[in-house]
Amino acid sequence: xxxxxxxxxxxxxxxxxxxxxxxxxxxxxxxxxxxxxxxxxxxxxxxxxxxxxxxxxxxxxxxxxxxxxxxxxxxxxxxxxxxxxxxxxxxxxxxxxxxxxxxxxxxxxxxxxxxxxxxxxxxxxxxxxxxxxxxxxxxxxxxxxxxxxxxxxxxxxxxxxxxxxxxxxxxxxxxxxxxxxxxxxxxxxxxxxxxxxxxxxxxxxxxxxxxxxxxxxxxxxxxxxxxxxxxxxxxxxxxxxxxxxxxxxxxxxxxxxxxxxxxxxxxxxxxxxxxxxxxxxxxxxxxxxxxxxxxxxxxxxxxxxxxxxxxxxxxxxxxxxxxxxxxxxxxxxxxxxxxxxxxxxxxxxxxxxxxxxxxxxxxxxxxxxxxxxxxxxxxxxxxxxxxxxxxxxxxxxxxxxxxxxxxxxxxxxxxxxxxxxxxxxxxxxxxxxxxxxxxxxxxxxxxxxx
Amino acid sequence: xxxxxxxxxxxxxxxxxxxxxxxxxxxxxxxxxxxxxxxxxxxxxxxxxxxxxxxxxxxxxxxxxxxxxxxxxxxxxxxxxxxxxxxxxxxxxxxxxxxxxxxxxxxxxxxxxxxxxxxxxxxxxxxxxxxxxxxxxxxxxxxxxxxxxxxxxxxxxxxxxxxxxxxxxxxxxxxxxxxxxxxxxxxxxxxxxxxxxxxxxxxxxxxxxxxxxxxxxxxxxxxxxxxxxxxxxxxxxxxxxxxxxxxxxxxxxxxxxxxxxxxxxxxxxxxxxxxxxxxxxxxxxxxxxxxxxxxxxxxxxxxxxxxxxxxxxxxxxxxxxxxxxxxxxxxxxxxxxxxxxxxxxxxxxxxxxxxxxxxxxxxxxxxxxxxxxxxxxxxxxxxxxxxxxxxxxxxxxxxxxxxxxxxxxxxxxxxxxxxxxxxxxxxxxxxxxxxxxxxxxxxxxxxxxx
Numbered sequence: 001x002x003x004x005x006x007x008x009x010x011x012x013x014x015x016x017x018x019x020x021x022x023x024x025x026x027x028x029x030x031x032x033x034x035x036x037x038x039x040x041x042x043x044x045x046x047x048x049x050x051x052x053x054x055x056x057x058x059x060x061x062x063x064x065x066x067x068x069x070x071x072x073x074x075x076x077x078x079x080x081x082x083x084x085x086x087x088x089x090x091x092x093x094x095x096x097x098x099x100x101x102x103x104x105x106x107x108x109x110x111x112x113x114x115x116x117x118x119x120x121x122x123x124x125x126x127x128x129x130x131x132x133x134x135x136x137x138x139x140x141x142x143x144x145x146x147x148x149x150x151x152x153x154x155x156x157x158x159x160x161x162x163x164x165x166x167x168x169x170x171x172x173x174x175x176x177x178x179x180x181x182x183x184x185x186x187x188x189x190x191x192x193x194x195x196x197x198x199x200x201x202x203x204x205x206x207x208x209x210x211x212x213x214x215x216x217x218x219x220x221x222x223x224x225x226x227x228x229x230x231x232x233x234x235x236x237x238x239x240x241x242x243x244x245x246x247x248x249x250x251x252x253x254x255x256x257x258x259x260x261x262x263x264x265x266x267x268x269x270x271x272x273x274x275x276x277x278x279x280x281x282x283x284x285x286x287x288x289x290x291x292x293x294x295x296x297x298x299x300x301x302x303x304x305x306x307x308x309x310x311x312x313x314x315x316x317x318x319x320x321x322x323x324x325x326x327x328x329x330x331x332x333x334x335x336x337x338x339x340x341x342x343x344x345x346x347x348x349x350x351x352x353x354x355x356x357x358x359x360x361x362x363x364x365x366x367x368x369x370x371x372x373x374x375x376x377x378x379x380x381x382x383x384x385x386x387x388x389x390x391x392x393x394x395x396x397x398x399x400x401x402x403x404x405x406x407x408x409x410x411x412x413x414x415x416x417x418x419x420x421x422x423x424x425x426x427x428x429x430x431x432x433x434x435x436x437x438x439x440x441x442x443x444x445x446x447x448x449x450x
Numbered sequence: 451x452x453x454x455x456x457x458x459x460x461x462x463x464x465x466x467x468x469x470x471x472x473x474x475x476x477x478x479x480x481x482x483x484x485x486x487x488x489x490x491x492x493x494x495x496x497x498x499x500x501x502x503x504x505x506x507x508x509x510x511x512x513x514x515x516x517x518x519x520x521x522x523x524x525x526x527x528x529x530x531x532x533x534x535x536x537x538x539x540x541x542x543x544x545x546x547x548x549x550x551x552x553x554x555x556x557x558x559x560x561x562x563x564x565x566x567x568x569x570x571x572x573x574x575x576x577x578x579x580x581x582x583x584x585x586x587x588x589x590x591x592x593x594x595x596x597x598x599x600x601x602x603x604x605x606x607x608x609x610x611x612x613x614x615x616x617x618x619x620x621x622x623x624x625x626x627x628x629x630x631x632x633x634x635x636x637x638x639x640x641x642x643x644x645x646x647x648x649x650x651x652x653x654x655x656x657x658x659x660x661x662x663x664x665x666x667x668x669x670x671x672x673x674x675x676x677x678x679x680x681x682x683x684x685x686x687x688x689x690x691x692x693x694x695x696x697x698x699x700x701x702x703x704x705x706x707x708x709x710x711x712x713x714x715x716x717x718x719x720x721x722x723x724x725x726x727x728x729x730x731x732x733x734x735x736x737x738x739x740x741x742x743x744x745x746x747x748x749x750x751x752x753x754x755x756x757x758x759x760x761x762x763x764x765x766x767x768x769x770x771x772x773x774x775x776x777x778x779x780x781x782x783x784x785x786x787x788x789x790x791x792x793x794x795x796x797x798x799x800x801x802x803x804x805x806x807x808x809x810x811x812x813x814x815x816x817x818x819x820x821x822x823x824x825x826x827x828x829x830x831x832x833x834x835x836x837x838x839x840x841x842x843x844x845x846x847x848x849x850x851x852x853x854x855x856x857x858x859x860x861x862x863x864x865x866x867x868x869x870x871x872x873x874x875x876x877x878x879x880x881x882x883x884x885x886x887x888x889x890x891x892x893x894x895x896x897x898x899x900x
Contacts, residue, residue, distance in 0.1 A: 013614045013733050036618070037610035116587035124786075125579055132575060137566035137884065140756035160487035164463045168486075176626060176782060183779045206777075213778045283463050287485075306590035306785030327656075328663045329633050329779060332626060335756030336574075337784045434587065 025064040044082040106406035107441040111387035111429030131339035145327045147174025151342035164283030166290040167313035176308040176333040186214035188321040198237040202415045220417040227251030230259035238267045241285045246427040248381010260289035267294045272301045276384040277362045291315045364430045386431035395424040402448035475514040494532040556856035557891040561837035561879030581789035595777045597624025601792035614733030616740045617763035626758040626783040636664035638771040648687040652865045670867040677701030680709035688717045691735045696877040698831010710739035717744045722751045726834040741765045814880045836881035845874035852898035
């Protein structure tokens with residue numbers, strides 16, 4: 001930041017409410033520092049520059065600076081410039097509590113986030129450079145609310161090839177994360193007089209909150225070893241067929257068929273569909289009935305949640321309304337990140353990345369299975385995904401024992417629908433720890449287990 | 451895309467529903483091509499690779515490929531690989547109309563979008579590289595719903611310095627565009643039993659749609675040469691004090707004071723506040739009453755709308771609820787673009803960019819003023835911003851005359867609130883044309899004027 005004013009070309013806005021004089025300027029500068037408009041260490045414009053901006057004589061500004069330096073508000077180094085002096089900052093008012101801050105944990109096996117150290121930074125930047133160099137100017141404007149066309153084309157091809165999704169670029173809707181897509185679909189369902197949406201007995205509390213916030217009632221269906229019970233689904237349902245979250249079971253083929261044959265509109269949350277470790281792939285349920293299933297995928301597990309990129313493959317009858325709902329809510333991810341992902345997929349980098357991390361996660365899963373096998377504990381949901389379910393005799397006790405060692409574990413009860421207690425089990429997000437801390441993280445898990 | 455399978459590492463998902471045999475594989479491949487899961491020109495895995503993935507003998511796969519090549523489904527080049535043959539694609543179903551498509555216009559002076567050819571691509575990429583190289587892994591996870599901290603720090607400093615906004619990083623909320631921030635604030639106001647939000651007699655129809663969609667009634671206040679009439683504001687209002695959109699007038703200082711003294715919660719849409727051409731800067735109204743004004747800024751005019759980056763400086767009593775509303779709606783811009791903007795601001799690149807384009811836009815404004823001066827037409831709103839208001843005797847006739855020459859103009863009536871007719875005037879968005887087309891665009895404007 002300590003570059004010359006001329007090259008940095010900073011702007012400073014000052015209200016000269018009183019006289020346009022040395023005293024008036026001094027008052028304005030003091031006020032700016034006092035209310036932290038100018039913060040400690042901030043560089044001031046040169047006296048020449050500020051004089052020009054304010055229409056004052058240069059000497060007036062230089063003298064005002066001199067006075068404030070004398071008073072300790074500013075500091076100067078000869079020939080180098082003028083800065084706001086370091087002082088204890090005083091807040092304007094009390095700050096709201098930082099309710100979103102997390103306490104730091106040293107080791108973490110809670111599910112939902114992949115190993116962020118595996119994010120392919122260099123390849124991503126290379127794709128960004130290539131995409132931004134090639135993009136016509138128009139793509140930097142207010143774009144198609146469905147998402148950048150190049151990305152929708154790449155996704156339609158990718159999803160068909162890898163997940164068996166039946167779609168076209170015209171039916172893809174790019175959103176900034178699955179939550180946003182879910183919100184838009186719920187809004188449309190509500191507008192079409194859907195009253196109730198069925199969710200699985202275990203799932204993310206955030207998803208239930210989104211559904212409720214859009215005015216839909218929530219019904220709950222049981223989950224067993226064959227996945228969700230589909231015989232009680234109503235008009236609409238949110239399911240995780242490939243790898244139930246968080247129990248990890250896969251929805252039985254017969255149940256898949258029965259679900260769509262009922263006429264239920266299914267939102268298929270395929271959050272980790274790329275990560276299957278066993279030979280028999282489980283394709284997307286959407287292929288059974290593209291007009292009755294909203295397929296939802298995301299880059300949050302395959303790349304990183306921070307990208308805020310996800311996608312829906314929509315039934316034709318929902319496209320217009322979902323896009324309009326999204327437009328009204330201003331739900332549009334950035335064009336550059338969309339173009340980058342399009343390039344990343346089309347160049348094959350995405351496939352390469354998936355293969356690389358899938359191998360890493362499979363090895364971790366094998367280590368985990370070996371670790372818990374030695375304790376005679378039952379582990380399920382290991383055929384796919386980034387987490388597994390570990391059945392334990394006393395969930396709460398193990399979570400506490402782990403916490404005492406700096407290891408965060410999440411019990412299944414955290415994901416149980418209201419009114420359901422849940423079996424005692426730990427949801428082990430083995431994909432989360434960075435590679436270099438995995439051994440130590442697993443060692444702590446081992447120590448916490450009975 | 452024509453690289454080797456081994457390096458591209460593509461995935462292919464196939465359902466072998468029937469027998470796991472040559473015939474079963476052929477059927478699955480035919481079905482995949484038929485429903486465009488595999489599209490014309492898509493490359494197939496090598497027979498070795500697919501055999502491994504499916505647990506079949508390599509010969510089985512090779513024979514199935516041979517059969518489909520004979521049938522014309524696939525094509526092969528010796529030693530180079532196998533591709534899906536070119537054929538007329540058949541859509542699954544009829545496509546929804548592309549309602550968002552714009553007809554192409556050659557010349558465009560409609561307001562709302564800056565010259566996208568001025569977007570600093572190289573500097574932006576350099577900032578992205580620097581930001582992504584330095585970012586800790588955690589920032590790629592699910593981040594703080596208010597936005598990345600580094601960006602909130604940079605924005606609080608920038609907004610205080612340049613716009614006189616009184617805020618702290620804890621009160622900044624980063625959204626993916628102003629529409630998204632407005633949507634979140636409206637949601638909170640509605641939840642707090644606000645019934646009505648006042649908008650200006652002229653403004654963006656999209657903003658009115660967002661307010662209505664959140665269940666708020668819309669009241670309308672007049673706009674004259676001193677800006678909005680603030681003496682009839684109710685509980686809440688959306689105003690554009692620095693440069694009224696689209697009439698271009700600035701809100702009178704006395705009216706600013708009266709607006710906040712009434713206790714109205716003002717949403718201050720400062721969409722082009724960086725672009726002021728006259729010496730006397732008009733600071734943000736928010737500084738008068740940081741607890742009663744939601745300040746809203748955006749990168750859509752200063753950089754590009756496609757970035758989808760905007761920010762609110764919130765009163766303390768709104769922070770928690772706006773953040774929670776945003777979290778439920780999944781309103782979060784991407785971490786990499788936020789980190790990039792933070793770096794772009796902190797390094798001084800943002801200030802440099804603003805100074806550069808401000809000079810360009812000021813020259814254009816001067817040209818425009820000269821052009822219309824020759825016709826004895828009145829032009830207003832030229833002290834700031836990226837558009838001006840040109841009073842004309844017959845708005846519709848001029849818009850049509852321009853259209854006949856391939857020039858898009860927008861009349862003031864397009865921005866009038868329902869029930870208001872609007873004076874005959876053209877809103878000239880002189881910032882929109884790319885530099886190399888400006889002369890020709892202005893020539894067509896000249897020809898269309900009376």
